Amino acid sequence: MNTSSSGSRPFPTKDEVLAFLQESTGVVGRREIARAFHITGPARAQLRALLKELESEGHLKKGRGKRVTLPGRLPEVGILVISGRGPEGELLCRSARDSTADDPDDETPAVRIELREDRKSSRAEGGPWRVGDRFLARLQAVDDTHYFARPIRRLAQGPVRILGVLSPVSDGLRLVPTARKDLAVYRVDDSRDLEPGTFVEAELLPGRNAGAHTVRILRTLGRETEARFISRVAIETYDIPHVFPAPALEQARAAGAVDLAGREDLRAIPLVTIDGADARDFDDAVFAEPDPSPSNRGGWIVLIAIADVAHYVPPGSPLDREAFERGNSVYFPDCVVPMLPEELSNGWCSLVPGEDRGCLAVRITLDAQGEIRSHRFVRGLMRSAARLTYEQVQKARDGQPDPEVVPFLDTVIAPLYGAWEALDHARRKRGCLELELPEVRVHMNDQGQPTAILPVHRLNSHRLIEDFMIAANVSAAETLERRHEPCLFRVHDQPSPEKARGLADFLREQGLPFTKGTIKQASQFNGLLDLVRNTPREHMVNAMVLRSQAQAEYSPDNIGHFGLSLRRYAHFTSPIRRYADLTVHRALIRVLGLGRDGGEPGASLPLDEIGQHITSTERRAAQAERESVLRATALFLATQCGSFFAARVNGVSRGGLFVTLEETGADGFVPFTGLPPDYYILDESGHRLIGERSNLVFSLGDPITVRLQDVSTASGRLTFEWIEGGTVRKDGGKIRRSARALKDTRPRRGRR
Structure with missing residues (x-):
């Protein structure tokens, strides 16, 4: 039996430590755990190792400093901000440190904090509570995702910023918030020279009279009827950078064509881009052919070429600083906020047909079962043979080619599908998570008004490009890991034990069989998903499986990608729109000696800080994009x-x-x-x-x-x-x- 350094007390087991945390109020640290179990001297290192193991297994998470807590638990006492009202008028709160709290009417596994006040707390220090108030509160857990907050005292606060649209009432104008979580309607202090339908930024004025929610207009931001109103709301709500500074624009405008020096000439290879019909930038091109080697019968040679963004965005340059700040492009129904200026994203870094473009390409050899046998990265000069769409390619495969595709049927389309069928076989064999989630696309007119909201149908041509990109991403991660080069991996942890138990309990209520133990492989979900496919419960079960998943993120610590069932994975294929991919391009250029513009390792921020930042910008973009689709849908249904x-x-x-x-x-x-x-x-x-x-x-x-x-x-x-x-x-x-x-x-x- 393991003992502490005193030799008289047994060292705690994992279950004992978890039980201690369960009984503790709030967040505790290693010191409190060590004191509780009388751990001293060298045994403290053993405790650190045990806590790290519990963290890697998803049983606990790190807090600030050396403090730890059970996943999802909030401290017993904390500082909160009233963020809005729920559907029944209840006041909802968020942590004062959380500036992007989820909507209360968004049914996700996010934490819900509901204010529970008594007469004493509502009368004390200024009257009724209202949106924007900060206060110290005692938190009472109802369950893992629901808390009651009981106020201890109000705290001083700065001005509360509210975005909204002015709406007419009998005695003037009211401000209707754009935030879905805020159901209040605010009186406008001075509405002269303002018109209904104006989108504004306002400041909540002090005042504690019951129902007195009055705002002062700080600036106007446009009109609700204007084109790009939808994206403007999201940009202002989430403070998304959307104006390029002059130095970055000057650098982009000074860009020009690359030459062949130091590059492999790929211009004779009929690489093609395959994208959506409305795509404006083309950052990846593909080609495939049967492997002629007798030792690889039935195998394939795949070439995937990606725009050479690193050539145009040197580390530490104005463009680099702005791309890092943005983290990624953001796609709204009415416009795109790009990571890079249009001169690059739609120009020199877009693989336009018939024009020479610099690229970073990987040549992958697949066996007949779709397993990667080898890969080699080159810096090349390519010339896209055609810009094709998913629909064109799929129709051609189904025997209905249009004239533009006919010349590529035998030399390009057929080999691409042959290689993809091998990749698809390998994907199914390793057991990726096969969720079927409905997706819609908002169609807009030139005036920025939604004209249709239609379901997106996934074609095999979509899957083809997706699997080619996955193969390239795997090859990039393997190359960097094999050469011990620091890298930002795209990681996806397995579901936490708490979420796995919650899913199992729910499925048992539905009469569906599912393991209640630890979920170590994505394939454990697929039998369940197959069982409900094409049944009334398909959407429900897919949604619940999705909610049980951890969120993917960027990290220099490789824990693998659970959803794709891959041991190593790094984003390489979209450096135009993701900063993570640009860091991977630079690492490959650096470690493979492909040029001098890969930068030096550690020359900028540490990789873990870069990973945290671009993970946060990615999540910010996802929330903004989701809300924009909801707002566009509301506009579409407003007359119904x-x-x-x-x-x-x-x-x-x-x-x-x-x-x-x-x-x-x-x-x-x-x-x-x-x-x-x-x-x-x-x-x-x-x-x-x-x-x-x-x-x-x-x-x-x-x-x-x-x-x-x-x-x-x-x-x-x-x-x-x-x-x-x-x-x-x-x-x-x-x-x-x-x-x-x-x-x-x-x-x-x-x-x-």
Whole structure:
């Protein structure tokens, strides 16, 4: 038995340490753990190793300094900010350190903090609580993702910034916030010279009278009817850099063509780009041919060429500093905020057909089963033979080629599909996570107004390019790791034990078999996904599996990529739009001696700091893009209030139902006032709402019919009313037992 340095006490097991953390309030550190288990001297190193092992297994996470906590736990006492109101008017909070808290009406595994005040706290120090107030609070956990905050005292605060659109009322104008989490409407201090529909930035004025939410307009940002209103809201909300500084623009405008010196001439190879029909930049080109080697019968030679962005963006240059700050391009329905100026992203770094372009290319040899036998990176000069679209290529493969594609059928298209079929075989064999998630695309007119919202159909041509890019990314990671060159890996951890248990409990409620133990391979999900494919529960199960996953990130510490079932993976194929790929290009140039513009290792920020920054900019972009699609959808549906829609329940909460419309993929909310009158109980483990008297049950994935009641084009919020759907349960006794078990978390009664 392991003992501490005193020799008289056994060294704690993992379970004992986790039990100690479970019983502890707030966040503790190694010192507290060592004191609790009487660990001294050399045994402290053993404790550090044990904690690191628990962290790698997902059982705990690091806090600030040397402090640790169970995943997802918030401290017992913390500083909070009131961020908005929920569907039933409840005040919702976020940590004062979290500036990008999720929407309260976004059914994700994000933490929900609800203010619970008493008369004493609401009267103390200035009257009623309101959006923007900072305060010290005691946090009470309801479950892993839900807390009650009980105020201790108010704290001084700076001006509260609010973005919104001016709306007319009988006595002037009101400010309707663009933030989905803020359901308040603010009075405008001075609305002279302002018109309804103006998008503004405002400051919340002091004042503690009940219901007194008054703002002063700081600046106008445009009109709700203007083109690019959707992207402007997101840019202002998330402070996304969108104006290039003069030095960066001057550097981009001074760029020119590359020559052949120091490069391999690839211009005779019929490389082609395959992108969406509306793509403007083309940063990857592909080619394949059968491997002529007798030792690799049935194998393939694949060439993947990527725009040589590193040639134009030297480390430490104005362009480099701005690209790092942005982290990535951001794609909105009405425009793109690029990582690099248009002179590069749509010019010298775009692989335009018939024009010479510098590239960094990898030549990969595949065997007949799609496994990578070897790879070699070169710096080249290429000339794209054609700019093709996914639809063109797929139609050609299906026997309906258009005239532009006919010359490439035998020499390019057929070999590409042959190599891809081998890669697809290898992908299926290693057991990647095969989620089927619906995706929609917003179509806009020249005036920036949405004209259609249509589902995106994944074609084999999409999968072809995706698998070619994965092979290139794997080759880049293998090359750098083999040569011990520091690298930003794209890592994706396995699901935490807590999320795995939550998923297993939910699936058991649905009568679906699933392991409750540690999930070590993505393939463990695929049998479940196959079981529900093309059934009414397909969307529900795919959504729940997605929610159980960890978020991918960039890190110099390689833990592999769980979702792709890969031991090493690094983003290499999109340096026009991702800074991570640019760092990988530079590392390859440096370690392979392909030029002098790879920079020096460690010359800029440490890789872990770069990884943290671009992970945060990626998540910022994803949230901004998602909200922009929701806002565009609201604009599209604004004239359809009163219409009926087929929908599915995609989440339940104490405020009502979250729904997704079948036709457009639009997300909306059905508050309790829009449900049949009853007393509704939230069954959190079963992800369902239960009507206590009617036995009407709404579960995740249930098809229902809803009527659109209200549209907020400012925030993109859609409010619906239930028309029909749900399940009438006959086992009323079981429901009543659930009601008693959940009596402390009952939501308010829904009323017509």
